Each structure stands twice: as structure tokens, then as C-alpha cells.
Amino acid sequence: MTMAARAGVSHSGSALSAVEIVTALYFRIMNINPKKPDWPGRDRFILSKGHAGAALYSVLAERGFFPRSSLKTFCLDKSSFPTHPVFSRISGVPGVEATTGSLGHGLAMGIGMALAAKHDKGSNRIYVMVSDGECDEGSTWEGFLYAGVKKLDNLTVFIDYNKIQSFGRTADVLDIEPLKDKLRSFRWQVQEIDGHNFEQIIKAVEAANNNHGKPNCIIAHTIKGKGISYMEDKLEWHYRSPDKELLKQALKELDNNQ
Numbered sequence: 521m522t523m524a525a526r527a528g529v530s531h532s533g534s535a536l537s538a539v540e541i542v543t544a545l546y547f548r549i550m551n552i553n554p555k556k557p558d559w560p561g562r563d564r565f566i567l568s569k570g571h572a573g574a575a576l577y578s579v580l581a582e583r584g585f586f587p588r589s590s591l592k593t594f595c596l597d598k599s600s601f602p603t604h605p606v607f608s609r610i611s612g613v614p615g616v617e618a619t620t621g622s623l624g625h626g627l628a629m630g631i632g633m634a635l636a637a638k639h640d641k642g643s644n645r646i647y648v649m650v651s652d653g654e655c656d657e658g659s660t661w662e663g664f665l666y667a668g669v670k671k672l673d674n675l676t677v678f679i680d681y682n683k684i685q686s687f688g689r690t691a692d693v694l695d696i697e698p699l700k701d702k703l704r705s706f707r708w709q710v711q712e713i714d715g716h717n718f719e720q721i722i723k724a725v726e727a728a729n730n731n732h733g734k735p736n737c738i739i740a741h742t743i744k745g746k747g748i749s750y751m752e753d754k755l756e757w758h759y760r761s762p763d764k765e766l767l768k769q770a771l772k773e774l775d776n777n778q
Contacts, residue, residue, distance in 0.1 A: 521748075521774070523574050525767040527595035529603055533745035533757030535575035537682040537715070538649060541740055542567070542579045544721040545647055554584040557614040563644055564617045564633050568626020569651035569680060570604035577601055577613065585615040624657030626650060627677060631667050634675040634735075645729065649678045653685025656694045661706075667735040668707030676728045676736040680715065682744040684755050699739060708737045715740025747777050 524532040542565070546552065550563040567576045574594065581588045593599035600606075600613050604621030617633075620626050630648035637644040654660055667675055679699070683690050690696060703710045709731045713720040721740070728736035744758070745751025748770045762770055 521762060521767055521770045523578070523591055523594040525762045525764070526592070528761050529595045530757075530759045530761055531571040531603060532574065532762065533751050533754065533760075534569065534651075534682075535572040535578075536746045536748065536751070537742040537744050538567075538569070538572045538680050539575040539579070540716050540718060541649065541678055541680070541721055542575050543582075544718055544725070546579050546583045548718075548722055549725050550647065551643075551645070552583075552615075554580075554615070557585055558609075561642065561644065564630070564646050566618050566620065566626045566630045566633075566646070566648045567605060568620050568630075568648055569623065569654060570619075570621025570626075572680075573601075573603055573605045573621070576605055576616070580613065580615040583615075586613065623651065623654040624659040626654075627660055627663035627667075630675060630677070631663055631670075631672065634667070634672045635670065637674055638672070644674065646675045647678070648675070649680055651685070652679060652681045652683065652690045652696060653693070655679065655696045655699070656685070664703065664706045664708065664737075671707075671733050672735045673732050676725060676738065678715075679737065679739050680742055681739055682742045682753075684744045684753070684758065686758060688755065703737050703739075707734055709734040710737045710739065712739045712741065715742035716746055747774050749773060 545565055552562045553559050581591055594601045605616045606612055607616050607619045618629050627648050630646045634646040700710050711724045713724050724738045743752050751757045
């Protein structure tokens, strides 16, 4: 929230629907080494809904990939921290595995990484987060179909199902239900969880990691702007940026909710 307010940028509501999942992955689940972000044996995470990049940057900083002070440049001129994460070995952010945010691409990139790990007989696991609005993209469903056919059981996809996309509620713009049944028909192992509950997130990933022969999808029911009263489940917080007073209120509410 502080990063968004400082830079005057949007998508803080989208970051808050995703942040518990990203936190659980980097602190409890993924096999990584922040001091060696290019270690070949690492697990990978692709934030396909790249507009929630503030959540990823915050977690990477807390996990020790780079100093927290670096976040002060978020979305400022010549910063390595744009709204949407950018992959670069030279000037990019350590820990960012792919350039994302043009929706419909992240799953395909994750599938490529999962295929490569299978080919190399590696133990790497690949995690991808897509948005529910992103499930309107045809390329996403091509990916779901392909991964199921190829039995990529080293791939786990989270759908951040906050029920809101750019111009309305997901059910009204292009309803994706029955989502679980569709994914199962595409040969995926599917679970549904509360995407803000750490225990459920971790148990779901543990179950996915013990699944063999199918890719894994975790439908995470979330709330856009979770934890902030004026932001929760509000479409406008796909775009708005908090001013000084709204930031003060947000930080107070988030602190009280811990």
C-alpha cells in the first residue's frame, strides 16, 4: 500500500487478493535460495497476473532477494520495479522469473519450464498464478489442455478467484463457471480453498506435490482489496491509488487485522 501511494499507481486491490498465496510459496513451500536466485535447482513462480507485481516485489524483499529499501523506487523513472514484473539478467529484479502482465502468457511459460524440468529429470516444481479474468483468454485454456495431455504433475496453478476483473464482475463479463468441472475434464487435479488462509494454502500445495500423473490447479477464492474496509470487493480498486489519508486508514486496518 505504501508503494502504491508513493508512486500514485493502481492495482493495490489486486495485490491484496494474491499476497497470502505468494507469501506462503516463498516462505513455506518453494525450494529456493535468495542468495543464489539463478540456482538451477530452484522452484519457479510465475505471476501471470503481473498487475499484482507489488505483492511479488514485497515478498521477494522480505525473503531477502534484495534490500527492502529498493522498493522505494517502485514505478518511479528508471526503476527496475515497474508495475508489471520484468525479467532481465542484467537490470531486472532478482527472483523475477518472467516478464508478465499481458494476460494469457504466464501459464504457457510455466508449462515450458515444467516440460524442461521433466526433460532434464529435475526435481524443480513450477507454480503459476493466473487471475479469474485471465481465464477469459483462449491461450490460457490452450495451456490447460496441453498440460493435462502431457501429465505435467510438477506444475501447480493458482487461480486468484476474486470475482472481479477490469470492467466488472467476472460472472457478468464472461462467466467461467463451472470452473472445477471444466478443469477436471481437461485432466487436472483440482482443489478449492480460501486463498487468504495460510493453513489451507499450504495443505493444498502439499496435496498437489503428492499427486502423480496430472497437473494441479488450486482455485483460490479471494477478496479484492482484502483487509481494507473501503477497498474490499470494490471494482474501482482495480484502478485507484490511495491518497495520504486513505493510506493512513489502510495501514491502521491492516495492522489491526494481524
